[in-house]
Amino acid sequence: MKKLITIVSMLAATLLSSSWVSAAADLEVNTPAISAIKNSMQARHNQLSPHYSSGAIGLTTDGLVAVRDATAVPLKERGGINSLVAAENSDRNALYKEIAAGNGHPEWADEIRSTFAGRWVDKAQNGWYYQSAGGWVKK
């Protein structure tokens, strides 16, 4: 009986001490690198926005954007859509990496990516497309 009590109390102590460690504060998102990426994405959004609305591009499950229906892009802009998407994705990849690194945990990048993936979709306008397990879904 005594031993059982010892075991239980030791387990409780280890659980408590580990949750102590996890009491983390907010994530730092104001490093120069993150701000630079953010500004670049903000500037690009004006160009991307009509393509979200037309369904030409959509939000992917891995926190990026992808061309969904190139025929929805006006012919004269069609050549530029791929490079627009590629530029946006390289910013997004860098953003996830920089947030993780800026907080001293480069290994968090994937979790940050999936957090963003969910939030991009939640904040997307109605009518925009996002990817789910079954394919493209119109919000």
Add this chain to the structure above:
Amino acid sequence: MKKIGIIGVLVLLIPACVTINIYFPAAAAEKAADKIIDEVWQLKPGEEPPAKPSGSKPADAPAR
């Protein structure tokens, strides 16, 4: 003596498992994501999507 060894192993392993699960600050990450998305998409903080019908062109008829 053997039991002490087992307890010792448990004491080391259990917090390790718990730490892996809870160490990523999911709530803080979500807050950070919201802040950045609001800025990139120029939404007002906490704003949910405006119910904006997608412009003038009926673009959602698939081509096939």
